[in-house]
Amino acid sequence: MRCVVGRFERQERIRPPILGPNEKYEWNVDGVMKDGALAASNACEEELNPDVNVNTCTAHMGVLWIDRHKSLLRDPLNETIIREDFESFKNIQFAEASDRTFDLMLQKWTIVLNENALATAFSVAWRGVSCTRAAVNKLAVVPGGLPSDNNGEEGKKVGQKRWQGWQKKAMVGYIPDVADYLQAVSRSDKEFGGKMNKAVNCCKFYSEVYKLAKQPISSLTVSFNYEAYQSETSSRARSASASTPKFPSGTFIITATRVIKNLHEKHKIRLLPEFIQAISGASTTRAGPRATGSSKSANTWLKQFIDMACQPVTFLLGESMDFDSAIDWMTSFYIFTPITADAYLEHLYVRLCSTGLSIIPLQDIKALGTSGLMSCSCKRWLHYAWCHHSAADAFRKNILVAFPRNMDPKVSRKHQVGRPVKAKPGGARTLPDEEPRLKKRRK
Numbered sequence: 480m481r482c483v484v485g486r487f488e489r490q491e492r493i494r495p496p497i498l499g500p501n502e503k504y505e506w507n508v509d510g511v512m513k514d515g516a517l518a519a520s521n522a523c524e525e526e527l528n529p530d531v532n533v534n535t536c537t538a539h540m541g542v543l544w545i546d547r548h549k550s551l552l553r554d555p556l557n558e559t560i561i562r563e564d565f566e567s568f569k570n571i572q573f574a575e576a577s578d579r580t581f582d583l584m585l586q587k588w589t590i591v592l593n594e595n596a597l598a599t600a601f602s603v604a605w606r607g608v609s610c611t612r613a614a615v616n617k618l619a620v621v622p623g624g625l626p627s628d629n630n631g632e633e634g635k636k637v638g639q640k641r642w643q644g645w646q647k648k649a650m651v652g653y654i655p656d657v658a659d660y661l662q663a664v665s666r667s668d669k670e671f672g673g674k675m676n677k678a679v680n681c682c683k684f685y686s687e688v689y690k691l692a693k694q695p696i697s698s699l700t701v702s703f704n705y706e707a708y709q710s711e712t713s714s715r716a717r718s719a720s721a722s723t724p725k726f727p728s729g730t731f732i733i734t735a736t737r738v739i740k741n742l743h744e745k746h747k748i749r750l751l752p753e754f755i756q757a758i759s760g761a762s763t764t765r766a767g768p769r770a771t772g773s774s775k776s777a778n779t780w781l782k783q784f785i786d787m788a789c790q791p792v793t794f795l796l797g798e799s800m801d802f803d804s805a806i807d808w809m810t811s812f813y814i815f816t817p818i819t820a821d822a823y824l825e826h827l828y829v830r831l832c833s834t835g836l837s838i839i840p841l842q843d844i845k846a847l848g849t850s851g852l853m854s855c856s857c858k859r860w861l862h863y864a865w866c867h868h869s870a871a872d873a874f875r876k877n878i879l880v881a882f883p884r885n886m887d888p889k890v891s892r893k894h895q896v897g898r899p900v901k902a903k904p905g906g907a908r909t910l911p912d913e914e915p916r917l918k919k920r921r922k
């Protein structure tokens with residue numbers, strides 16, 4: 480298929496519109512999500528400017544491709560590892576690190592798993608192809624937040640045909656109609672979708688948020704103000720990168736739960752100041768995330784992560800860096816960035832209201848500036864534009880004040896399903912602060 484926006488017949492190239500003397504036509508493309516077909520890549524290369532953000536569907540690149548190439552596996556047991564590796568690769572938090580992480584992943588498949596045939600075929604098919612969620616999210620106002628990383632929208636072709644009234648229109652009429660349709664169904668970062676995804680709007684999610692918000696030692700409390708750290712390191716003139724802050728004012732580095740658990744279990748660390756010291760002090764650099772070689776062993780975990788965040792490719796080129804170490808580092812800390820763009824806040828606010836969460840007025844959130852709602856670089860945020868870190872942080876800041884009534888983790892749901900055994904007629908199950916709604920008995 481030569482065309483980027485397909486018409487209903489395959490193999491048909493969309494020709495430029497024929498314009499009348501007074502007609503003007505301009506089509507600006509910011510980003511494209513395409514399937515795995517080589518023709519689609521060729522079309523994008525030929526028809527679009529090089530600065531357009533072109534990404535490939537990860538379902539075609541990962542799940543479907545591996546399904547079709549299982550016969551290349553030397554050991555069938557390696558299939559699970561390969562699928563997990565691809566899932567980790569897809570969720571890396573730095574878009575700039577995509578190519579280097581791709582190389583490290585293939586290195587692991589070749590050297591550690593000894594799956595040369597599969598690694599070679601994968602490399603031939605996908606090297607240089609952009610697909611990670613961080614790369615897809617490059618167009619977002621703040622890091623993260625474009626919840627579409629596959630071309631599932633293609634499944635809406637029927638809707639598109641219906642929108643067109645089942646008519647095949649000429650180019651000039653067709654493109655504006657498609658643009659209207661895409662606007663209507665778009666899940667883009669600027670417009671968001673209308674509702675919060677169920678994965679971040681369910682009992683399990685709110686239970687996680689509730690625990691995280693009230694824990695004295697958690698990802699949110701073992702966190703570091705990037706600006707303060709930067710000015711401190713600049714004053715000590717420790718590194719050249721310290722003088723060029725990469726993240727906006729109000730950004731925090733939060734520690735992954737896995738690292739906190741690891742410190743607690745292996746090193747018996749119990750108090751918050753000790754956790755802070757262990758991560759930001761040089762004395763315990765060998766514990767937790769994998770050490771990155773003797774030259775960096777004197778650096779703190781925090782410094783090593785910030786070095787990676789500022790210059791991911793250089794960091795990943797380190798001698799002892801393998802794929803597992805790279806993923807380990809990239810999932811040990813997350814970048815927590817304030818959401819200050821009005822358009823972004825407004826759409827996030829609408830989505831939050833649609834869940835039933837009680838939230839303070841929008842103007843109050845805007846007035847908070849860099850101390851308000853935060854975006855995260857974790858896997859969940861990259862996928863759903865909302866995560867347990869951001870939600871728990873909003874509860875701690877009293878931006879969110881109550882959970883949805885039917886999913887409140889503070890209310891025991893153990894005995895709330897079905898009618899109580901000894902219920903009186905009309906005594907329907909009610910929440911604690913709700914008056915029973917008594918029905919009138921029929922006489």
Ligand SMILES: [Zn+2]
Nearest residue numbers: 855857866868
């Ligand atoms: Zn997060």
